[in-house]
Amino acid sequence: LNNIRTTVVGLGLIGGSVALSLREAGRVVTGFDVDDLRRQYSLDHDLIDRDAVTLESAVRDADEVFVAVPVLQSLIVLQDLDEVMSDEAVVVDAGSVKVPVVEHMQALKHAAHMVGGHPMAGREVSGPEHADPNLLKGRNFFLTPNAHTSPDVVHSIGVMVESMGAFPIVVDAHEHDRAAATTSHLPQLMSTVLAGMAGDDVLNYVGSAFRDATRIAASDSAMWRDIFVSNRDPLVSTAQEFLHRLQMAIDLIDRDDRPGIERLMLDGKSRAQLVAER
Amino acid sequence: LNNIRTTVVGLGLIGGSVALSLREAGRVVTGFDVDDLRRQYSLDHDLIDRDAVTLESAVRDADEVFVAVPVLQSLIVLQDLDEVMSDEAVVVDAGSVKVPVVEHMQALKHAAHMVGGHPMAGREVSGPEHADPNLLKGRNFFLTPNAHTSPDVVHSIGVMVESMGAFPIVVDAHEHDRAAATTSHLPQLMSTVLAGMAGDDVLNYVGSAFRDATRIAASDSAMWRDIFVSNRDPLVSTAQEFLHRLQMAIDLIDRDDRPGIERLMLDGKSRAQLVAER
Secondary structure, rough: OOOEEEEEEOHHHHHHHHHHHHHHOOOEEEEEEHHHHHHHHHHOOOOOOOEEHHHHHHHOOEEEEEEEOHHHHHHHHHHHHHHOOOOOOOEEEOOOOOOOOOOOOOOOOOHHEEEEEEEEOOOOOOOHHHOOOOOOOOOOOEEOOOOOOOOOOOHHHHHHHHHHEEEEOOOOHHHHHHHHHHHHHHHHHHHHHHHHOOOOOOOOHOOOHHEEEEEHHHOOOHHHHHHHHHOOOHHHHHHHHHHHHHHHHHHHHHHOOOOHHHHOOOOHHHHHHHHHHO | OOOOOEEEOOOHHHHHHHHHHHOOOOOOEEEOOOOHHHHHHHHOOOOOOEEEOOEEEEEEOEEEEEEOHHHHHHHHHHHHHHHHHOOEEEEEEOOOOOHHHHHHHOOOOOOOHHEEEEEEOOOOOOOOOHOOOOOOOOOOOOOEEEEOOHHHHHHHHHHHHHHHOOOEOOOOHHHHHHHHHHHHHHHHHHHHHHOOOOOOHHHHHHHHHHHHHHHHHHHOOOHHHHHHHOOHHHHHHHHHHHHHHHHHHHHHHOOOOOHHHHHHHHHHHHHHHHHHOO
């Protein structure tokens, strides 16, 4: 195990955390980022064993490549990687939307050695200065093979995922994106819109519920913009469903339908309890 | 201070927590609840010094009365209290909606000795078994006088609030209800509606964002039904505003307006950061 060489491309919150975690698991980690400041920080704070100043030199000798850049950027990185990676290396990404990534991968020369990935971990802060080796511990890490991905590659990425204490789960990319639209992208959008309603007139009345509901609105804006546009159709569809349900709830309140409101609350409560057990 | 006798009416999460906290602050606390099980539990677990089996016996000798029952019930309790309380006692409630309470109070004989109250504290669990003497510590506790409330009464309730480590803030009941609709009642409604979308097909994809966003949907259903109907007009108005903003956000995504999406995210982020500092 001590000889596995992993390259992390993109040294943000996820990349930095993965690098730390993989180092702790005994891998030799090379880090690359187009942002020199992030690269230098990662080197100075021992998130990585060594750095590289070009993608080519970063991945030349790598056994594994972990791509942790915003999802639209990852399409370009994968294309570049395809030209410079060795024929033995395996590649996984960490984008929150999987269909565009997987469709892009399967058109590349090294498609068989590439698999989509999505760790269910994130925070409202960004950058390598928040790297945490335990960020992925105990979390699901979805793997979405493309049409050409070799089963051996899925296996070896699964071993890497497990070495970080996360649980690899192989799923279909379309199913993933539809579900993530509801469980991740919609809550982000709601949080952003709610935060926009926090005018100065109501700030005094903010309690823990509002703080909790708007916390993730402070997350990286460019990253989320990319996620939203990459998963447009599933997100618009689930957000319209939410709008429809909220309008029905408002109607119940508007016409003082107390039994109807209580049924709505009890249904939400029973689903929330199922969610809490996950 | 050791001689102040406080009666807590309603031994749920808030009432039990207030009782514990006031006991720790040196008051002698009598507890009353129409639910014998809650009363007995509170006695057995030393949340209160003594119990009473009728409202009349509970408040006969009380210097202070803290009413902690669901908001619609509190209107009946206040009416009953008005008949049996001493002319020296001061009364505060803890309901999340203040206009109906304050309007009700000011029609009573003891209106001058009554003030509306709303501690900005709550949890997704209910009942005296979750009582926590620190629940209100560091939290704002809004006080809404009615037209006849004596300034001395506001002062003495303020002292009681401070003895629990909370911050008394005197505000207008209408302003309170409009703001609370946005900061508290709307997030609760959103959480309930979102939780209702957690079908079995997406449970595997639940991460911390979804768990956080649906946590409060597990709160007491009957209590929230009462809050929603008691604050109908402000809640419907702010929820429609949210719907409108969410629809605009969906439109930005649907037409792939990336600069527009990023402006929306950055605005939400800056408001969320202001909220987090509160």
